[in-house]
Amino acid sequence: MKLYELYEKAGYPEYAARTRDCATFLEFATPEGGERKLRTANFCKLRLCPMCIGRRARQNVWKLSRVLDMVEAEHGAKFIFLTLTMQNVDGEHLSAALEQLTKAWDRFARQRPVARSVKGWFRSIEITRGDDRYHKDRKTGRMVFKADNGYHPHLHVILAVEPDYFSRESRKSGKYLNQSDLVERWRKALRVDYAPSVQIETAKAKRKGGGVDSASLAAAKEAAKYPIKDEEYIDPDLPEDRAVEIVRDYTEALRKRRLMAFGGWLKDAARALDADNLEDDGDLVHVSDDDVIRDDVKLLIERFDWHFGAGDYILASREISVPLKDMRKEKTE
Ligand SMILES: [Zn+2]
Structure with missing residues (x-):
């Protein structure tokens, strides 16, 4: 409501x-x-609906996790989890920033050393909001909007690499891409003059509530998080005119935009599993095969x-x- x-x-x-x-x-x-x-x-099925966001995220995690399982089984692939970022932007420039991110990703994946080392990928856009700053007006005692830290668009990426990627030979031959290689490659792809932040993690099994997730499930959970979080505009502490503005910014920026994509081994597996339609799949009722009666x-x-x-x-x-x-x-x- x-x-x-x-x-x-x-x-x-x-x-x-x-x-x-x-x-x-x-x-x-x-x-x-x-x-x-x-x-x-x-x-x-609206992209900002809290009810639908939750179901879609669960469905995507399940599909993506099966894709990773398949790639692991077929190629013995290892997975690397990347977060590729750019500088914050204001609402007016959010749509252009998402465009820039996706184009930069295409350029990044096509760079020769990257294309040689990376055999498959999944990328997903996420937008978070920088915290707005308020201060209390001394005369009226009301909270007054002071500064908008803008939006923080970034990419969650899963890279599939060959089993020997982390070996000493691979490091010697230059097949292994270290942190500074990746930052430089991402900076070039983004066409910016600052060093953008790049976080790298290898997918490890996570323990939660006593159970153990497979490594691929843990990676899928990280990467298939929904592009936006509903608590960023449905927040009782947020002044309503600001919440309205955020809803408008997100609606315009996300309109008709492809937020998730697969490449290489992951694309082949996604097609084989009929899981390459993470966004336009309209069925939010059956969130996993267990639910199909x-x-x-x-x-x-x-x-x-x-x-x-x-x-x-x-x-x-x-x-x-x-x-x-x-x-x-x-x-x-
Ligand atoms: Zn809904």
């Missing part, structure tokens, strides 16, 4: 209506003896509708669906 208000005030009535109606009904299916799974819902099993269907007055989902109907198999049988017999 907060995003609905912000979209209205920012001059996007159509987006406002879509986000207001996001997930107003949820239909769950429970196979006999199984767990309740989401089967149908009306998600708005075969239609030929007997199902209990429960439908919940959102009641604005009650501020909660209310069970609207409960029925046992006719299994499709039986339906077909009835027709032919």
Whole structure:
């Protein structure tokens, strides 16, 4: 509802209506003896919607992690996780900055030493906001906007390299790209005269809540984070006119922009797994294959509708669906 208000005030009535109606009904299916799974819902699929951001991110992590698993299994690939940055920009220049980032990435990947060492890649745009600074006005006691630190657009990148990439031979032959090589290559690609920040990590398995993620899952989680964070405009401490401005800046900058892309080994694997459509895949209902319920099993269907007055989902109907198999049988017999 907060995003609905912000979209209205920012001059996007159509987006406002879509986000207001996001997930107003949820239909769950429970196979006999199984767990309740989401089967149908009306998600708005807008890039700034907190509900849809979360589901899309989960879906992307799952897909990307399978792509990395495949590349690891087929090529014995090792993965390097890079964050490539540029200087902060203001809202007016955000769109141009994203354009510059993606073009710079293409130039970076085509540079001969990079193309020789890197066998596959995934890149994803992320925008974070520099903290706004406020100070308290002595006379009125109100918070007054002082300085805008702008937006911080950057790329999260996964590079796939050959198994011997970290070996002594590879370092000797110049196949291994060290930190200063990468900074210099990225500076050239960005066509700037400052040294941009480049962070490098190798993907390592992460331990969380007792379980152990595979290295590829850990890397996927880092890289497939959603391009923006909803707490940057849905924040009770943020003055509303500022939040409206941010929603407008993000909406304009992200419009029709491809935020994620694959290359080389990763592109081949993504195509093979039908996972190369991380953004335009409209299905936010089935966030992993575990959630897909075969239609030929007997199902209990429960439908919940959102009641604005009650501020909660209310069970609207409960029925046992006719299994499709039986339906077909009835027709032919
Ligand atoms: Zn939504």
